[in-house]
Amino acid sequence: xxxxxxLKPGDTIGIVAPARKVAAKELADGIKILEGWGFNxxxxxxxxxxxxxxSGTDAERAKxxxxxxxxxxxxxxxxxxxxxxxxxxxxxxDFSKFKQYPKWLVGYSDMTVIHxxxxxxxxxQSIHGCMLFNMQHEKFDKDAVESLGKAFTGVTLxxxxxxxxxxxxxxxxxxxxxxxxxxxxxxxxxxxxVSDIDTKGKxxxxxxxxxxxxxxxxxxxxxKRSGKLQNLAGLIVGGMSDMRDNTIPxxxxxxxxxxxxxxxxxxxxxxxxxxxxxxxxxxxIMGANVELSVSETVDLKFLK
Numbered sequence: 001x002x003x004x005x006x007l008k009p010g011d012t013i014g015i016v017a018p019a020r021k022v023a024a025k026e027l028a029d030g031i032k033i034l035e036g037w038g039f040n041x042x043x044x045x046x047x048x049x050x051x052x053x054x055s056g057t058d059a060e061r062a063k064x065x066x067x068x069x070x071x072x073x074x075x076x077x078x079x080x081x082x083x084x085x086x087x088x089x090x091x092x093x094d095f096s097k098f099k100q101y102p103k104w105l106v107g108y109s110d111m112t113v114i115h116x117x118x119x120x121x122x123x124x125q126s127i128h129g130c131m132l133f134n135m136q137h138e139k140f141d142k143d144a145v146e147s148l149g150k151a152f153t154g155v156t157l158x159x160x161x162x163x164x165x166x167x168x169x170x171x172x173x174x175x176x177x178x179x180x181x182x183x184x185x186x187x188x189x190x191x192x193x194v195s196d197i198d199t200k201g202k203x204x205x206x207x208x209x210x211x212x213x214x215x216x217x218x219x220x221x222x223x224k225r226s227g228k229l230q231n232l233a234g235l236i237v238g239g240m241s242d243m244r245d246n247t248i249p250x251x252x253x254x255x256x257x258x259x260x261x262x263x264x265x266x267x268x269x270x271x272x273x274x275x276x277x278x279x280x281x282x283x284x285i286m287g288a289n290v291e292l293s294v295s296e297t298v299d300l301k302f303l304k
Contacts, residue, residue: 020083
């Protein structure tokens with residue numbers, strides 16, 4: 001996997017909004033944090049445009065991301081916020097200059113489209129982590145934001161913590177492999193497309209927000225029937241946040257649904273990893289080689 005160059009003070013970070021619309025006041029705190037770290041910040045030309053729920057038309061959002069991809073002086077690109085819309089522009093983008101001068105692309109949720117596309121087509125690492133929308137004072141989590149700074153400046157990431165309340169669902173063991181995945185709904189939406197990924201021998205990370213429990217079951221069934229769960233090295237389950245149920249209960253939690261679908265496989269599984277739609281959204285380098293150990297503790301090391 002290609003690893004983009006790490007950032008140093010004085011480098012420029014581009015901010016784009018490839019999905020939901022965003023207001024200037026929602027980015028102000030995040031810009032101050034990035035500038036406080038010594039970086040220059042450049043906003044996309046169309047970042048505050050609006051078209052219904054989107055931050056401008058597909059063409060405008062694609063133009064901003066394309067400009068940042070093509071500009072050699074921009075060393076990283078961070079999504080302003082998530083929502084929905086990146087899948088509508090991914091096929092409009094030309095990555096030819098990006099291939100010559102790879103750079104970090106950062107975000108989560110809807111940015112799963114980018115993470116998987118880069119890994120599938122260009123074997124290039126990217127960062128699943130905080131967006132500027134998450135850096136507002138009332139949403140701020142120090143560990144999450146600091147982990148992002150460490151990720152794109154080259155500090156080796158290593159997370160170790162006690163197993164969660166769902167420890168009984170964890171499957172103990174050790175695994176090594178390339179980290180892949182992201183938002184479960186997006187992985188489901190990308191299946192069979194040119195942005196789909198091969199999970200064989202990899203450590204898969206999944207998380208989701210605000211889904212009906214039967215949707216979680218349906219998406220896990222798709223991953224299983226398409227062979228994406230069978231040959232994993234390991235599985236990391238992040239936040240399964242604000243799940244919904246029908247009047248007639250589904251009868252299982254999201255975590256129990258996931259465990260049921262991987263129960264027959266012999267690889268480690270951990271639940272409640274602090275990443276995804278949770279406040280403590282720790283940065284993950286997608287495409288990096290990792291070592292996962294699950295026992296009374298969960299230990300995730302990013303290997304050089």
